[in-house]
Amino acid sequence: MGSAGSTPPIPGFAPVESLSWSIPGLREDPTMCLRCRSAQMLCGKPICPILLKYNAFQRTLPMVGGTNFEGSSPPGVFVGRFGYPSVALGPLLSPEHGSTELYDTPEDWVGRSVAEVVSFRTGLVRGTTRMRVTDAERPIPLLEEYQLLGIAAESAESEATFRRPPRGHLALSDTAPPFGPTAPIERFELNVRRVDPHLDRLTSDTDANARVAVGELYQRGVRVSRIQRAFSVGTLGRHGRRRLVPTRWSITAVDDLLSKMNLERIRLLPELGEILVYQLTALDNRWLLVFLPGAYRYESIEAWYPNTLWNPDPNQIVIMGDHEGHEGRTTYASIGGCYYAARLATSEALLALQRQAGVIVLREVHPGEILPLGVWNVREHVRAALRQRPERIGSLEELLTRIGSTFVIPVPRWMRASAVLHDARTQRRLDDWLPAGA
Secondary structure (H helix, E strand, O other): OOOOOOOOOOOOOEEOOOOOOOOOOOOOOOOHHHHHOOOOOOOOOOOOHHHHHHHHHHHHHHHHOOOEEEEEEOOOEEEOOOOOOEEEEEEEEEOOOOOOHHHHOHHHOOOOOHHHHHHHHHOOEEEEEEEEHHHHOOOOHHHHHHHHHHOEOOOEEEEEEEOOOOEOOOEOOOOOOOEOOEEEEEEEEEEOOOEOHHHHHHHHOOOOOHHHHHHHHHHOOOOHHHHHHHHHOOOOOOOOOOOOOOHHHHHHHHHHHHHHHHHHHHOOOOEEOOEEEEEEEEOOEEEEEEEEOEOOEEEEEEEEOOOEOOEOOOOOOEEEEEEEEOOEOOOOOOOOHHHHHHHHHHHHHHHHHOOEOEEEEEEEEOOOOOOOOOOHHHHHHHHHHHOOOOEEEOOHHHHHHHHHHHOOOOHHHHHHHOHHHHHHHHOOOHHHHOOOOO
8 A cells, every 4th residue: 555645556637548438417518518408419418507596596696685584593603714714603593484404514415406406505595794814712792603503503693794695696606505695794793592512612722723623523412514504603622712614624634633633543453354335325426334353444536527617628537536554644735625534434334343444435417516515415324334234245356346236437447546446455364365265
């Protein structure tokens, strides 16, 4: 196995050879959308992304109205990253009243369609206030309201006055879930009926550093999305060190911290003695998760079909991936937050098995991936796959056959992209030299 942070055989975005099989619905024609107008689905996507965005806003904007707003926050707070260390942050607000928790709880989105998830998020109006990240240490009253919202245990009724009517701009990110119209906040009033007691206690504990606080909350069963929100609004950490953290950074930071904590325990566990395979198809993504016998190592590989979200090339599939050895990695993964989201989910499964193993996450993204939904898509769907009963595979050759029957991309392409599969095929273990039954 390569050293920590070493480069995989095919680093970064590595285009593969031209497709030799047919993928219906793909065109290289800039006039396609004008000719199609969602009637013929010429792009091959199951839902028109243009109409999906338009319809979501049509539902939201009439409810928003002018500059005065009343409604319920899921609860949700978003911290932007542009202009750092001066950032725009504020509440996510629904025009609806009552329970809107589902709109900002990705753990409950598994099994939902793309249209449903987008409707949850574009139904949220984002209010913004610009502050410096160090303001978390001595918050002004408005920031105190945002921080209170960040540790709330249920939806909170709110009133806001915007400086201008919210604009219909769909904010998309491959890390954080999308959200709808945005406007600067002039006045904000909040009615939080109940806060999460675990978050509340760690907010008051100014002696615990952020890593300790995040780990304790996780061990007490607080949902990862809630920990990420509290981390983002600067309510965790030691006195003098608390900061506002952009939402997309907080999501990956928490996934990274928690998976590293899990791995400290996993490296002390007995090694898995068999090959386990888990499979899931969701949101036009095909997942195959493999646990291999031996010491812990980890790899995540993504293959994006032509005309998918991050691969506009009409003719070639793009494969990218990263891996780490037994001791982890020292550099940031090139595939970004998805790497750490999947690592957290797989580390949870290894702890449940009470085994360490080699882990491979294979993801084949088909043209139904029409909008970036955030890394929750990876974390929660990998979790969902790992909750199923595994398939036990007798040999590496059988595993390769299984990969070939799951994906359209040929097995040799996965082999060339995978450091862990390559090592499993070429490296011998001490057990291989022992007599049978020894």
